[in-house]
Amino acid sequence: MMVLRTPHQTPRWLLSAALALALATSMTALPAGQAPAAPQWVTAWGSAHRVLGEDLLTNATVRMIARVTIPGDAVRVRLSNVYGTEPMTVGRASVGRRERGGALIMGSARPLTFSGSPQVVIPPGGTVTSDPAPLPVLAQQDVAVSLYIPEDRVRPSQHTGALVTSCRTADGAGDTTLEEAAIGFVGTTTAMWWLTSIDVQSTSSPGAIVAFGDSITDGTCSTLDAHDRWEDLVSVRLGLDDDARRQAGALREGLKAVVNEGIGGNTITREGLMPPPDSTPGLERLDRDVLSHHGVSDVVLFMGTNDIRRSATAANLISGMTTIAERIKAQGIRVIGATIIPRHNRAAVGNNSGWNPEKTRIRNEVNTWIRTMAPFDGVIDFSQVVHEPAEPDRLLPSFDCGDGIHPSVLGYYEMGKAVELSLFAAPR
Numbered sequence: 001m002m003v004l005r006t007p008h009q010t011p012r013w014l015l016s017a018a019l020a021l022a023l024a025t026s027m028t029a030l031p032a033g034q035a036p037a038a039p040q041w042v043t044a045w046g047s048a049h050r051v052l053g054e055d056l057l058t059n060a061t062v063r064m065i066a067r068v069t070i071p072g073d074a075v076r077v078r079l080s081n082v083y084g085t086e087p088m089t090v091g092r093a094s095v096g097r098r099e100r101g102g103a104l105i106m107g108s109a110r111p112l113t114f115s116g117s118p119q120v121v122i123p124p125g126g127t128v129t130s131d132p133a134p135l136p137v138l139a140q141q142d143v144a145v146s147l148y149i150p151e152d153r154v155r156p157s158q159h160t161g162a163l164v165t166s167c168r169t170a171d172g173a174g175d176t177t178l179e180e181a182a183i184g185f186v187g188t189t190t191a192m193w194w195l196t197s198i199d200v201q202s203t204s205s206p207g208a209i210v211a212f213g214d215s216i217t218d219g220t221c222s223t224l225d226a227h228d229r230w231e232d233l234v235s236v237r238l239g240l241d242d243d244a245r246r247q248a249g250a251l252r253e254g255l256k257a258v259v260n261e262g263i264g265g266n267t268i269t270r271e272g273l274m275p276p277p278d279s280t281p282g283l284e285r286l287d288r289d290v291l292s293h294h295g296v297s298d299v300v301l302f303m304g305t306n307d308i309r310r311s312a313t314a315a316n317l318i319s320g321m322t323t324i325a326e327r328i329k330a331q332g333i334r335v336i337g338a339t340i341i342p343r344h345n346r347a348a349v350g351n352n353s354g355w356n357p358e359k360t361r362i363r364n365e366v367n368t369w370i371r372t373m374a375p376f377d378g379v380i381d382f383s384q385v386v387h388e389p390a391e392p393d394r395l396l397p398s399f400d401c402g403d404g405i406h407p408s409v410l411g412y413y414e415m416g417k418a419v420e421l422s423l424f425a426a427p428r
Contacts, residue, residue: 037203037204038203039073039201039202039203040201040202040203040205040294040295041076041199041200041201041202041294041295042070042072042199042200042202042205042207042208042257042294042295043197043198043199043200043208043257043259043293043294043295043296044068044069044070044072044075044137044198044199044200044208044257044259045066045067045068045069045143045197045198045257045259046196046197046198046210046259046260046261046289046293047066047159047162047192047195047196047197047260047261048159048196048261048262048263048285048288048289049080049082049083049157049158049159049192049196050083050158050159050160050263050264050279050280051083051157051158051160051279052083052084052085052155052156052157052158053155053156053157053158053160053191053193054155055155055156055189055191055193056153056154056155057149057153057154057155057156057168057171058149058151058152058153058154058171058172059149059150059151059152059171059172059173059174060148060149060168060169060170060171060172060173060174061146061147061148061149061168061169061173061174061175061176061177061179061184061185062146062147062149062156062166062167062168062169062189062193062194063102063144063145063146063166063167063168063185064144064145064146064147064166064192064193064194064195065098065142065143065144065164065165065166065167066142066143066145066164066192066195066198067140067141067142067143067164067227068137068139068140068141068143068198068200068257069139069140069235069239069257069258069259070139070200070202070205070255070256070257071136071137071138071139071141071200071202071204071255072136072137072200072201072202072203072205073134073135073136073201074132074133074134074135074136074200074201075095075132075133075135075137075143075198075199075200075201076129076130076131076132076133076198076199076201077093077095077112077129077130077145077195077197077198077199078127078128078129078130078195078196078197078198078199079093079120079122079127079128079129079130079147079194079195079196080122080126080127080157080194080195080196081122081123081124081125081126081127081157081194082125082126082127082157082196082288083125083157083158084122084124084125084155084157085124086124087121087122087123087124088121088122088149088151088154088194089119089120089121089122089149089150089151090114090119090120090121090122090147090148090149090194091118091119091148091149091150091175092111092118092119092147092148092175092177092178093111093112093114093118093120093130093145093146093147093148093177094109094110094111094112094145094146094177094178095109095110095112095130095133095135095143095144095145095146096108096109096110096135096143096144096146096180097135097137097141097142097143097144098141098142098143098144101167101182101185102144102167102182102185103180103181103182104144104180105180106180107180108135108180109146109177109178109179109180110133110134110135111133111177111178112130112131112133112145113130113131114128114129114130114131115131116131122194127196129199132201137200139235139239139255140235140236140239143198145195145198146176146177146178147177147193147194147195148174148175148176148177150175156191156193156194157193157194158191158192158193158194159191159192159196159263160191160264161190161191161218161220161264162190162191162192163190163218163219163222163223163224163225163229164190164192164224164225165188165189165190165224165225166188166189166190166191166192166193167182167185167186167187167188167189168185168186168187168188168189169184169185169186169187170184170186170187190224197259197293199294200257202254204254204255205254205255205256205257205295206253206254206256206297207256207257207295207296207297207298208256208257208258208259208293208294208295208296208297208298209234209256209257209258209259209296209297209298209299209300209424210259210261210289210290210293210296210298210299210300211231211258211259211260211261211262211300211302212261212262212282212286212289212290212299212300212301212302212303212324213261213262213263213266213300213301213302213303213338214262214263214264214265214266214267214302214303214305214306215262215263215264215265215266215405215406216230216262216302216305216341216406216407217229217230217231217260217261217262217302218260218262218263218264218266219260219262219412220264220401220406221401221402221403221406221407221408221409221412222409222412223409226409228409228412228413229260229412229416230382230407230412230413230415230416230419231258231260231300231416232258232260232416233412233413233415233416233417234258234416234419234421235257235258237416237417237419237421238255238256238258238421238424239255241421242254242255253425256297256298256424257295259293259296261289261290263279263280263285264279265277265278265279265306266279266280266281266282266303266306267279267281267282267303267306267307267310267312268281268282268283268303268304268307268312268317268320268321268324269281269282269283269307269312269316269317269319269320270283270284271312271316271320272311272312272313272316273307273310273311273312274310274311274353275310275351275353276310277306277310282301282303282320282324283320283323283324286324286327286328290328291327291328291331291333296331296333297333297334297424298333298334298335298336298423298424299328299333299334299335299336300336300337300338300380301321301324301325301328301335301336301337301338301376302337302338302380302382303321304317304321304340304363304366305340305341305343305363305405307320308340308343308359308362308363308366309343309352309353309354309355309359310353311353311359312362313362314362314365314366314369317362317366318366318369318374321337321366321370321374322374322375325337325374325375325376326375329375329377334377334378334424335375335376335377336376336377336378336379336380336423337370337374337376337378337379337380338370338379338380338381338382339367339370339371339379339380339381339382339383339384340363340366340367340370340382340383341382341383341386341387341395341407342360342363342383342386342387342388342392342393342394342395343355343359343360343363343395343404343405344394344395344404344405345357345360346404360393364393367383378420378423380418380419380420380423382415382418385414385415385418386399386407386411386414386415395407395411396411398410398411399411399414
């Protein structure tokens with residue numbers, strides 16, 4: 001269903017766009033005498049798909065919510081059917097600035113096109129990128145991407161457990177992609193359907209930092225809709241640091257985006273793992289989820305605990321991390337390694353191979369290599385941040401969300417606070 005705008009809405013559209021552009025400009029102002037850089041596309045948000053979802057959509061519209069991490073004056077989105085078994089059709093699409101819930105800021109909805117067409121078919125395993133849409137956005141602003149799915153019983157390629165509430169209409173509701181009110185978006189989901197990245201056109205950002213990890217990057221045990229994972233805090237700190245430098249008139253490099261490419265249960269490799277991994281390993285998804293993004297300047301590699309849980313040897317893990325680091329550096333991108341945090345002993349049960357002192361020994365061996373010998377451009381020692389001082393092979397109780405594996409919200413906060421921002425400043 002196409003939504004027509006009445007004439008009295010036009011001034012609000014102009015006011016909204018002008019206000020957002022003015023805000024974006026104020027946040028990215030350059031020091032006096034410094035010429036603005038040419039606009040470039042930088043990936044400002046991302047989500048790693050893991051599986052084909054069980055939800056079925058018929059003649060419905062979905063509205064996916066994502067928080068961009070740098071300001072800019074235009075956006076474009078990438079959609080993925082990577083786990084789809086059939087071609088899927090997007091009948092219409094739009095992007096807008098989210099107000100709250102499923103509602104958009106009035107006048108911010110923009111139709112999206114794909115090579116000039118409002119409709120696109122994504123082949124099984126494929127991706128598509130939209131044409132640019134003139135939508136000014138701010139850092140830490142929620143963006144809504146609405147997709148009309150016209151066909152019957154369509155299953156989405158998805159990132160499960162995205163920790164953000166998105167919404168959908170009922171089946172049969174038709175095309176409501178340009179509807180700015182939340183009326184009609186009667187259902188919710190915490191999965192991220194089809195949407196895999198948002199690029200922002202920026203004249204000031206020097207690049208994007210990709211957090212490449214497992215559930216501790218994905219955010220297990222963090223808070224729904226609160227954006228309180230460790231990399232979320234790093235993003236906010238980068239923005240505050242950039243703003244302080246601007247106000248002081250200091251030389252600035254500009255604000256880097258932060259992109260979360262974590263997947264729960266993810267491993268570095270699949271070699272020799274028992275049980276086998278239940279998501280595409282890091283070695284196999286590096287191109288898809290990291291190197292395909294635009295403007296990537298830094299990658300934080302923070303994986304390994306799930307390999308060890310599945311009985312990987314230290315040699316296998318070190319080999320896999322080395323390969324990933326070399327592939328990233330070959331693209332002129334800086335790679336920073338993060339140590340593997342403690343994990344409590346657990347007996348093997350069913351398909352869970354558990355944790356034991358031998359696995360802790362392997363963790364410590366790999367961490368020593370990360371700190372002293374790995375081919376990284378820098379190291380974040382997360383293990384030192386969250387361990388119990390009296391028992392360094394266990395999580396500090398207040399930093400443990402209760403499963404002996406994942407940090408609590410306080411633990412994530414301390415991790416994000418401990419990251420040295422200077423790691424992302426100097427050239428590699």
